[in-house]
Amino acid sequence: MSLLKKNETQVRVIYADTDAMGIVYHTNYIKWFEIGRTELLREMEVVYAEVESSGYYLPVTEAYCHYLLPARYDDILVVQTVISNVRRASIQFDYQIRNGGNGKILAKGFTIHAFVNRKGTIVRVPRDIMEKIRKWEESTSGE
Amino acid sequence: MSLLKKNETQVRVIYADTDAMGIVYHTNYIKWFEIGRTELLREMEVVYAEVESSGYYLPVTEAYCHYLLPARYDDILVVQTVISNVRRASIQFDYQIRNGGNGKILAKGFTIHAFVNRKGTIVRVPRDIMEKIRKWEESTSGE
Amino acid sequence: MSLLKKNETQVRVIYADTDAMGIVYHTNYIKWFEIGRTELLREMEVVYAEVESSGYYLPVTEAYCHYLLPARYDDILVVQTVISNVRRASIQFDYQIRNGGNGKILAKGFTIHAFVNRKGTIVRVPRDIMEKIRKWEESTSGE
Amino acid sequence: MSLLKKNETQVRVIYADTDAMGIVYHTNYIKWFEIGRTELLREMEVVYAEVESSGYYLPVTEAYCHYLLPARYDDILVVQTVISNVRRASIQFDYQIRNGGNGKILAKGFTIHAFVNRKGTIVRVPRDIMEKIRKWEESTSGE
Numbered sequence: 001m002s003l004l005k006k007n008e009t010q011v012r013v014i015y016a017d018t019d020a021m022g023i024v025y026h027t028n029y030i031k032w033f034e035i036g037r038t039e040l041l042r043e044m045e046v047v048y049a050e051v052e053s054s055g056y057y058l059p060v061t062e063a064y065c066h067y068l069l070p071a072r073y074d075d076i077l078v079v080q081t082v083i084s085n086v087r088r089a090s091i092q093f094d095y096q097i098r099n100g101g102n103g104k105i106l107a108k109g110f111t112i113h114a115f116v117n118r119k120g121t122i123v124r125v126p127r128d129i130m131e132k133i134r135k136w137e138e139s140t141s142g143e
Numbered sequence: 144m145s146l147l148k149k150n151e152t153q154v155r156v157i158y159a160d161t162d163a164m165g166i167v168y169h170t171n172y173i174k175w176f177e178i179g180r181t182e183l184l185r186e187m188e189v190v191y192a193e194v195e196s197s198g199y200y201l202p203v204t205e206a207y208c209h210y211l212l213p214a215r216y217d218d219i220l221v222v223q224t225v226i227s228n229v230r231r232a233s234i235q236f237d238y239q240i241r242n243g244g245n246g247k248i249l250a251k252g253f254t255i256h257a258f259v260n261r262k263g264t265i266v267r268v269p270r271d272i273m274e275k276i277r278k279w280e281e282s283t284s285g286e
Numbered sequence: 287m288s289l290l291k292k293n294e295t296q297v298r299v300i301y302a303d304t305d306a307m308g309i310v311y312h313t314n315y316i317k318w319f320e321i322g323r324t325e326l327l328r329e330m331e332v333v334y335a336e337v338e339s340s341g342y343y344l345p346v347t348e349a350y351c352h353y354l355l356p357a358r359y360d361d362i363l364v365v366q367t368v369i370s371n372v373r374r375a376s377i378q379f380d381y382q383i384r385n386g387g388n389g390k391i392l393a394k395g396f397t398i399h400a401f402v403n404r405k406g407t408i409v410r411v412p413r414d415i416m417e418k419i420r421k422w423e424e425s426t427s428g429e
Numbered sequence: 430m431s432l433l434k435k436n437e438t439q440v441r442v443i444y445a446d447t448d449a450m451g452i453v454y455h456t457n458y459i460k461w462f463e464i465g466r467t468e469l470l471r472e473m474e475v476v477y478a479e480v481e482s483s484g485y486y487l488p489v490t491e492a493y494c495h496y497l498l499p500a501r502y503d504d505i506l507v508v509q510t511v512i513s514n515v516r517r518a519s520i521q522f523d524y525q526i527r528n529g530g531n532g533k534i535l536a537k538g539f540t541i542h543a544f545v546n547r548k549g550t551i552v553r554v555p556r557d558i559m560e561k562i563r564k565w566e567e568s569t570s571g572e
Contacts, residue, residue, distance in 0.1 A: 021488065023488075026459070026488075026489040026492055027457075027459045027460050027492075030456045057450060059450065059455075060496055062494070062495050063455055063459070063494050063496075064491070064492070064493045064494075065492050065493075066490070067489055067490050067491065067492075
């Protein structure tokens with residue numbers, strides 16, 4: 001199942017995110033992917049903090065980022081997130097980070113997450129989460 | 144109780160630690176303080192991972208750092224740590240970070256830690272830890 | 287010169303900010319202080335990125351944080367920042383971080399910054415920045 | 430050109446690296462990749478700090494990590510790094526991070542780096558760096 005609806009969230013680059021090359025250190029884009037997927041899930045009424053308290057975790061099993069152009073101090077970035085694949089026991093999110101000022105795409109990437117229970121055993125995507133994802137995708141408020 | 148014996152541990156500055164000013168971002172020194180106190184405790188045979196599995200935690204209640212000179216990419220730093228104060232329910236560590244190449248002092252600071260149990264209640268410093276601290280201080284292998 | 291007007295900025299705790307104790311790792315509060323002072327300065331029309339391109343830097347010379355209560359994953363935090371002291375060549379910012387949900391104060395601290403030029407020499411606080419600070423303080427839009 | 434010789438470097442997991450799931454936060458493995466390639470290059474007598482002062486930079490253009498098993502607080506990790514591909518203007522490093530205690534592989538990944546000059550223009554891999562890589566690969570001290 002691949003979804004078309006997108007979430008867009010803004011982040012502002014702070015000094016802590018930059019490195020001595022004068023640009024954003026590369027792992028920070030992957031850290032911002034976390035903000036993107038959390039806000040996408042929240043928009044679907046899947047609050048990750050509640051997913052955890054109901055006994056499920058979504059550890060990252062794969063992460064990839066392609067860096068196209070550097071982000072710099074004080075830039076406002078737009079993290080665009082979409083669910084690109086839902087399998088029996090895993091979910092893939094695709095991301096695009098662009099400069100909020102000029103619209104240029106800075107980075108593209110994905111993360112894949114397994115569904116596990118408290119013991120760390122891989123489990124199916126819980127039914128209520130599947131429902132919320134379907135409902136959100138079918139809602140008319142999308143782009 | 145103030146201790147005189149010191150631990151010295153080295154860290155190498157990586158790109159991730161630097162910022163767009165071309166120097167180490169200031170919170171990283173306080174992160175390295177963690178390495179200093181962990182290695183000091185390990186030298187005393189107090190392995191913090193074991194302290195936790197026996198039900199005690201040492202959350203940071205205060206942290207301070209005075210920045211004197213900047214550290215730069217690829218510098219080797221020496222973190223010098225000493226226990227400067229042990230009270231009923233808290234411990235203070237003092238730190239000095241110097242450039243391993245020229246010996247210049249880059250930063251000085253301290254952290255104070257409370258002893259808490261699993262419920263987060265403040266407790267006395269456990270007796271066996273006090274014993275290990277005393278034993279280490281009295282050992283003749285000090286500076 | 288001590289200012290009374292405050293800036294308040296929100297941050298949302300992400301997984302990257304937490305540690306194995308289940309709470310926010312202590313250096314992250316000091317990282318969020320950066321967001322507070324940047325937004326306070328922006329409110330005064332002092333954009334730090336422009337301060338730098340005009341040849342001035344404000345490296346941190348001292349940082350302190352007192353941790354009162356832990357912040358947790360997904361909490362919304364309010365960073366309150368005030369300029370508490372402006373001297374000839376340095377500025378002190380005071381911070382308070384509280385839980386945006388229940389209003390409880392989680393951390394309090396300060397940072398002191400020197401004004402330096404491109405060569406790293408300490409200089410007086412530039413006149414136009416002093417003017418903007420005064421103007422903002424005298425404006426009637428304060429609390 | 431694909432190289433066979435490996436560099437192995439150790440890192441100790443600190444609290445700052447962990448998250449509220451009780452394991453290492455995923456971007457930290459990619460941060461440790463930086464330590465692996467820096468030490469591999471140093472072993473080849475290519476000191477990255479000197480590469481920069483001679484006017485070349487190696488920004489990351491792609492990064493990927495596959496997470497197999499979690500690392501935890503205080504674990505000693507072994508970062509194994511190899512140069513898997515050298516093209517006209519880019520270099521690929523492959524990494525494997527394993528638990529230093531039980532030898533289990535925790536993560537595998539790669540990064541690709543472009544060679545750029547001070548203006549950010551992509552350039553060929555400098556001849557002296559190519560020479561050092563070849564020399565190191567041909568030396569008899571390998572595994």
